[in-house]
Amino acid sequence: MNAALPVLSCCDLCYRVGDAQLLQGINLGVHCGETLGIVGPNGSGKSTLLKLLANLRVPGGGEVLLHGQPLKKMSQRTIAQNLAVVEQHADTHDAIAVFDAVALGRTPWLSALSPWSAKDTAIVEQALADVDASHLRSRTWRNLSGGERQRVHIARALAQRPQILLLDEPTNHLDIQHQLAILKTVHALPVTTLIALHDLNQALSCDRLAILQRGRLMALGKPLEVLTPQRLLNTFGVQAHYLTDPFDGTQILRLSSF
Amino acid sequence: MTARLIFTFSACAALLLAVLAGVAIGETQIEPGVVLQVLANKLWGAGHVLDPIDEGIVWNYRLTRALVAAACGAGLATCGVVLQSLLRNPLADPYLLGISAGASTGAVLVAVLGLGAGAISLSAGAFVGAISAFALVLLLARASGPTGASAQIILAGIAGSQLFNAITAFLITKSASSEQARGIMFWLLGNLSGVRWPSVWLAVPVTLAGLAVCLWHRRALDAFTFGADSAASLGIPVRRVQLLLIGCAALVTAVMVSIVGSIGFVGLVIPHAVRLLAGTGHGRLLPASALGGALFLIAADILSRTLIKGQVIPVGVVTALVGAPVFALILVGRRHTR
Amino acid sequence: MLLHRVVTLVASLTLPALAQAAQTQYPLTLDNCASPLTFQHAPKSAVSIGQAGTEMLYALGLGGKLVGTSLWFNDLPAQYKAQNSKVERLADNDPSFESVIGKRPELVTVQFEWMVGPQGMVGTREQFHELKVPTYLMPSDCEGKDNLTGADGTRMQPFRVDSVYKSISQLAEIFDVQPRGEQLNNQLKSSLEKSIASLKGKDLSRTSALFWFSSADMDIDPYVAGRKGIPDFMLNTLGVRNVVQSDEEWPTVGWETLAKANPTFLVIARMDRRRFPADDVEKKLEFLRTDPVTRNMDAVKNNRIIMLDAHAMQASLRMFDGLETLASAINSHDLPK
Numbered sequence: 001m002n003a004a005l006p007v008l009s010c011c012d013l014c015y016r017v018g019d020a021q022l023l024q025g026i027n028l029g030v031h032c033g034e035t036l037g038i039v040g041p042n043g044s045g046k047s048t049l050l051k052l053l054a055n056l057r058v059p060g061g062g063e064v065l066l067h068g069q070p071l072k073k074m075s076q077r078t079i080a081q082n083l084a085v086v087e088q089h090a091d092t093h094d095a096i097a098v099f100d101a102v103a104l105g106r107t108p109w110l111s112a113l114s115p116w117s118a119k120d121t122a123i124v125e126q127a128l129a130d131v132d133a134s135h136l137r138s139r140t141w142r143n144l145s146g147g148e149r150q151r152v153h154i155a156r157a158l159a160q161r162p163q164i165l166l167l168d169e170p171t172n173h174l175d176i177q178h179q180l181a182i183l184k185t186v187h188a189l190p191v192t193t194l195i196a197l198h199d200l201n202q203a204l205s206c207d208r209l210a211i212l213q214r215g216r217l218m219a220l221g222k223p224l225e226v227l228t229p230q231r232l233l234n235t236f237g238v239q240a241h242y243l244t245d246p247f248d249g250t251q252i253l254r255l256s257s258f
Numbered sequence: 259m260t261a262r263l264i265f266t267f268s269a270c271a272a273l274l275l276a277v278l279a280g281v282a283i284g285e286t287q288i289e290p291g292v293v294l295q296v297l298a299n300k301l302w303g304a305g306h307v308l309d310p311i312d313e314g315i316v317w318n319y320r321l322t323r324a325l326v327a328a329a330c331g332a333g334l335a336t337c338g339v340v341l342q343s344l345l346r347n348p349l350a351d352p353y354l355l356g357i358s359a360g361a362s363t364g365a366v367l368v369a370v371l372g373l374g375a376g377a378i379s380l381s382a383g384a385f386v387g388a389i390s391a392f393a394l395v396l397l398l399a400r401a402s403g404p405t406g407a408s409a410q411i412i413l414a415g416i417a418g419s420q421l422f423n424a425i426t427a428f429l430i431t432k433s434a435s436s437e438q439a440r441g442i443m444f445w446l447l448g449n450l451s452g453v454r455w456p457s458v459w460l461a462v463p464v465t466l467a468g469l470a471v472c473l474w475h476r477r478a479l480d481a482f483t484f485g486a487d488s489a490a491s492l493g494i495p496v497r498r499v500q501l502l503l504i505g506c507a508a509l510v511t512a513v514m515v516s517i518v519g520s521i522g523f524v525g526l527v528i529p530h531a532v533r534l535l536a537g538t539g540h541g542r543l544l545p546a547s548a549l550g551g552a553l554f555l556i557a558a559d560i561l562s563r564t565l566i567k568g569q570v571i572p573v574g575v576v577t578a579l580v581g582a583p584v585f586a587l588i589l590v591g592r593r594h595t596r
Numbered sequence: 597m598l599l600h601r602v603v604t605l606v607a608s609l610t611l612p613a614l615a616q617a618a619q620t621q622y623p624l625t626l627d628n629c630a631s632p633l634t635f636q637h638a639p640k641s642a643v644s645i646g647q648a649g650t651e652m653l654y655a656l657g658l659g660g661k662l663v664g665t666s667l668w669f670n671d672l673p674a675q676y677k678a679q680n681s682k683v684e685r686l687a688d689n690d691p692s693f694e695s696v697i698g699k700r701p702e703l704v705t706v707q708f709e710w711m712v713g714p715q716g717m718v719g720t721r722e723q724f725h726e727l728k729v730p731t732y733l734m735p736s737d738c739e740g741k742d743n744l745t746g747a748d749g750t751r752m753q754p755f756r757v758d759s760v761y762k763s764i765s766q767l768a769e770i771f772d773v774q775p776r777g778e779q780l781n782n783q784l785k786s787s788l789e790k791s792i793a794s795l796k797g798k799d800l801s802r803t804s805a806l807f808w809f810s811s812a813d814m815d816i817d818p819y820v821a822g823r824k825g826i827p828d829f830m831l832n833t834l835g836v837r838n839v840v841q842s843d844e845e846w847p848t849v850g851w852e853t854l855a856k857a858n859p860t861f862l863v864i865a866r867m868d869r870r871r872f873p874a875d876d877v878e879k880k881l882e883f884l885r886t887d888p889v890t891r892n893m894d895a896v897k898n899n900r901i902i903m904l905d906a907h908a909m910q911a912s913l914r915m916f917d918g919l920e921t922l923a924s925a926i927n928s929h930d931l932p933k
Contacts, residue, residue, distance in 0.1 A: 056487050080493030087491075090484040093348060094538045107481050108493035153484075160492070286856045311855050314889030319852055369812065369871065379873060380813045441812030441819075441872065444848065451850055452816035563850075568841060570817060570850050 005068070007032045007192055008053060008083070008164055012062035015048055022048045023215045026062070030164070035186070035193040037206030037223070041236055044212040046196040047088065050166050053194065054085045066164075080108035084157035086167040091149075092141060098152055099137045102127055105159030127158040131185055147178035154182065158189075167195045171202070200227065200236075201253055211235055224251060269549045273328065276556040280324030281316055283560050285570065288312055297321075318454060326453045327559045327573075328552035329461035330514045331524055335532075335551025336469050337507040338525030339543055343479045344500055345408040346486075351526035352511040355411075355504070356418030358520035360391020361512065362446050363422045365519075366429045369442050380445055381516045388512035391422050408486070411504075448521035448574025450559055457517050468510035469548050475503060476540035483538070521558075521574045523581025524551050530588050620772040628766070629709070629738035631721055633730040638772040639702035645691060645718060646707020648734060648912035652767055653705065654679045655913055656776050664699045666691040667707065669867050669907040670914075689869075693719040697727060703770065704731045707910070709743040732767065735759040736826075736911030751824035751845060757788070757833075760911055787916045788833070791923040795834055803931050804837040805861040806854060806895075807909065809846060811874040814883060817848040818874070827863070827909050830919055834926065836861070855889045860931065862895040863922070867906035877903055900929050 006029030013026040023045045030036050038046050051057045053064055055071045064071040066082060084105070105127065106120045128134045131151040136144065144152065150170055157165055167186065171179040183202055186193055197203045204223045211219045211226055213235045219226040224242075232240040238255045245252055282293045296316040298304035337352035345354070353359070364387020365380045398414035430439050472479070478499045481489040490496045511525075528551045529543070536546040558576040565571055624635045643664040644650040650665045651672070659679025666687040672680050686695045690711060696704060696718060704724060706712050712721050712731050724731045737743070740753035761781045768777020807821035821827035822842040831838050839857040840849055862884065866877040873879055884890045884901065895901060902925045908918030 051487070054491055056490050075493075076490060076495045077493035080491060083491075085487075085491035087484075087487060090488050092346075092483050092485075094483055095533070096483055096538045100537075100539065101483070104481060104483060104492060107477055110477060285850050285852045310892035311858070311889055314887075314892055315852050315855065318888040440848075445812055445816075449816065452813045454815055568849065568853060569847070 005032075006030050006065075008064070008066055008194070010049075010053060010062060010064045013049070013052060013059050013064065014061035015045075015052055015057065016060050021215055023052070023059075026217050028210060028217060028220065030192055030194055031208075033190070033192055034207040035195065035205075037203045037209045038194065038196040038212060039198075039200060039203050039209060039227075040212035040218075043214070045215045046212055047168050048215075049212065050085070050168050050194065050196055054083055054166050055079050056085070077108050080160065080162075082162055083164045083166065084160040084162035086150075086153050086157045086165070086170055088168045088170075088172060090153060094141065096141045097137075098133065098139050098141065098144070099124065099128075101141060101152055102155045102159050105156040108160060123161065124155075124159050127155040130158055130189075131155045132181070147174045147182075150174060150178070150182065154185070162191060164192045164194070165189065167193065169196050169198055172198065200232075200255070203227070204251065204253065227253070269545070273549065273552060276553050277321070277324045277328060280327065280556045280560055281320045283564060284315070284320050285563050285568070286315075288316060292316075322455050322458050323450050323453050323559060324556055325458045326461045326517065327450055327555040329458070329465040330518055330521065331528075331551035331553070331555030332548035333461070333465035333468055333510045333514050333551070334521065334525040334555075335528040335547040336465070336472055336544060337511050338551075339529040339532075339540070339547045340472050340479065340503050340507045341525075342529055343482050343540065344503055345412055346482065347408060347412060348530065349526070350412070351522075352507060353419070353515075353520065353522070353525070354415040355508055355511075356391035356395040356415055356422060357388045357508055357511045358515055358522075359419040359422035359426070360394075361385070361388040361515040361520060362426045362442070363387045363391070363429070365445055366426050366442055369445075370429050370439075384519075385512055385516035387422070388515055389508075391418055392508045392512065394418050394421075444572060445519045446574075447572035448519045448577070449572055450518055450562075451570060453517065460513065461517055464510055464513045465548075468506055469544065471506050472503065473541075473544050475499060476544060479503070479540040479544075480538075519572075519574065521555065521577055523577045523585070524555060527581045527585045527588070528554060531584065534588070534591070618774045618778075620769050620774065624769065626766060626769070628731075629733040629735065631725075631731075631733075633732065633770075635703075635730070635770055639770065641699065641701045642703040642705060643686070643691075643696050643699050643701040644705045645696070645711050646705065646734070647907055648707045648763075648910055648914075649705030649732075649767075650680075651676060651913050652764055655780055656764070656768055656771065656773055658771055658773065659683065661771070663701060664691075664696065666696075667711070669869065669910070670905040671868065673914075690717045693723065697724075697729065701729060704729055705767070706731055706733045707737065707912075709733055709737050709741075713743055732770070734911060735762050735766075750843065754824040754832075755826050755829045755911065757829065757915075760784070760913075760915065763911075784913065784916050787920060791916075791919040792833060794923045794927055798927070798931065800835040800926075800931065803835075803861070803926070804839045804857070804859040805831055805863055806839050806857070806859040807863045807865070807904075808880065809865045809906065809909070810867075810872050810880075812872055814873050814879065815887070817850045818854075819846045820849050820854065821845070821909070822847045826911055826915060830909075830915070830922060833919065834923055836926065851887070851889060855893055858894050860895060861900045861902055861926065861929075862893070863902045863904050865906040865909060866903050869906075898929075 009029035010026055013023055015023040026049060038049065040046055052059050055076065066074065066079065071079065102124050106123065110116060128137060131154050133148065133151045133155055136148060154170065170182055186195060187205060195206065203209055206223060208221060209223045209226050210217060211231060218235055219231060229240045232238055238257055240253050240255045242251050243254050282290050292308060292312055293316050295306040295308055296313050299306050299308065299313065300317050334352050341350040341352060341354060342348060361384040364383040368378050368380055368383030395414045395418035398417060399411045402410045402414060430442060478494045481492045481494045486496050529547050532543060532547045532550045536542045558580065559573050562571045562573045562576045622635060622637050626633055640661060641663045642653065642661050644653060644662060644666065646667045647669050653659065653662055654676040662683045664684050664686040667690060668688050710716065711718050712724065712733065714720060721731050736755060736759035739759055741751045764777050764781050768774045807827040809819045809821065811818040820840050821838065822840050822844045823838060824843060825845040828838050839854065839859045840847065842849065864877055864880045867875055869875050881901065884896050890896055902922060904918050904921060905914060908914040
């Protein structure tokens, strides 16, 4: 496996809605097995970028390549077998059981010729175990807390057995305990991960970071290299300096406004 | 596997019993024994000597009526399930896309303005009206934005329905004599009295075909549980599936409405009631709703013919009178299961 | 010679007196359907809404005063065609308010209250009266009838033929042609007597009938004549039972019920209107003969189907023709004992 060849990349990607140019000239490549974080202020285009990379929206310009193939030439089903998405706001009024919700993740692999089998059940069970939600299996969606719902969404994405996982701010609105648990799970996954994050300290634990501002890619590289105090000032409008945690030597950011 | 067999078997039995009830009960009294003899004569040539009027009533009026009621109930319920799932809206029903409103406009144009000069039947006018309204709603939905979001479709459907309802009301108040207005009302509220064997040969295959198409896409429908984007990320070609299934629902509904007028509440309430029993998986929800719709409409039709002696209440009135309280009960029930 | 002179003298004294008794005194006020109408002189022009009024005016020889007609159901009888050719037809169905007023009529005759009632299709009576145009509503449509309930109005009391005679007398009085009006009424009364007499001695205890007007769609429940209306009156006058038991004037009743009731005679309406496919009397016949249930009805199998003009089923001069047609048709068939 050539680690240098990106599994998912985009070239000159643009997207506009009405008068607003949400993304402009994005050039990005995700390496196999890495966890790439996407950060930026609100409205910088993080969600839009993820949606375009997952073929949930059609770009206005440029193209997305999956394993070197243009996305628009692939069927939705093929894409889904390679790539899974965990959305920011995905909810339902249906009284669906947790097991069934996770089982939806097997959809891209099922067909009239290959119906549901014991193998699929095993995969769903494994996905539930991976997010520590096995005990929730028979609960109804309505009775879950926000954190539990998010974990079930991740389990569904895992049940898809993708090679690439895209997560759009998966830790929003969650208790700190759940936030950290989910991030830990995600980082431990052997799949390539693209994760949009709000919390800059959490972003530090990614392999690489892409910084977006007003639809443009401002920087791409290792967190400590790109998330410089200067960048934090220009893009995020905050004063920052790094501290070293005496406990284990990791760098953490201290942020303050003017 | 056995559970499925048991369900299928009991479903067929229930349907058969319901049809028999619809054949045995009616406006006038016909002995159950006579009813069975008529069926025996017609199905395997038993050769009983019977009053030809009784034979005609049982075979040509009541049996066709029961079969069409079953087909329409099943068709409308199936369409209700599909629209509620695709549009992610529990209040969606088959008439959301402007179909019933368009059908009434078409029927009124024929009956009140005399379009076609008595050569086009109410049904043909209704069908054309239904399809035209649906086409308009589709155009409106596309024009309001390219993403095909369910909110756009719903709003376009409401706008289209309001427009065609207004046209219907205008035509009726401006041009209709009381007799014409009455004829239209009778038809608009749902009416199974003009049904004969040709309607059966139209309604039953259309419903079965529609159900088959929707069942084929049951996994795609399941995938819409968390929204259209979620479905796309699960590998469903969203635009194509939406267009196909909504188009299929529109066609089935248009055919049903043109045969029997607009019978409300079946497409709205039956899916909710069945979800409480069968769960949310479309593999079970679709056939169960179809069965529930069929049984419900047969029962409503029997009631409509027997509630008041010597008079037939439009079946749409019965479904509303029964459907509205049932819907209220379901809503209240949902609140308590939180 | 003297006798001759005495007779002439007596005649010349009494005739004017007689003539004077039959002349209208103006100003004339009469109460018409709870609305008082006043005439200073015989109207010089009139518009009719409803074929009944049109034919009454022609029968009274007043065609020259008619300036507009509307709401037609059937062709005119030959004897009125000459008068009618000079009159403009404003509309086949309901006319617009302006087209009626535009003719500046001094009277508007109206056959159905729903044309000019509180929810009038053409306009309300008040609208007409405000413009000093009196509206004469046929008593047969308002006396003993509540037009605000039921689709065609509900009769509180059965239709009485006197209301037709009253229409003619009152119209004759308004136009100062009372002798002609009396003559017409006498003709109608004797026609009625003749119809009744033609069936005297026949045992009609097992004879029943059904009037089928039209249906919204070919196979759908038909509009049939109920109790208390004009068709029911016609049947009762002849001694025949109406199989429909509803009190509504034109209820919809299912074919199942009608087939089981199996009336002796089926009376079907012939009309010019083509709003519904079932308006066409040929289509009605075809339906009766091909539908698997109705073709087994006694009346259809023995061809006891009577075609009657739709207009003859309304309160009008034609009603009497309709009665004659019915009576002779009933006479010409063998009846069940």
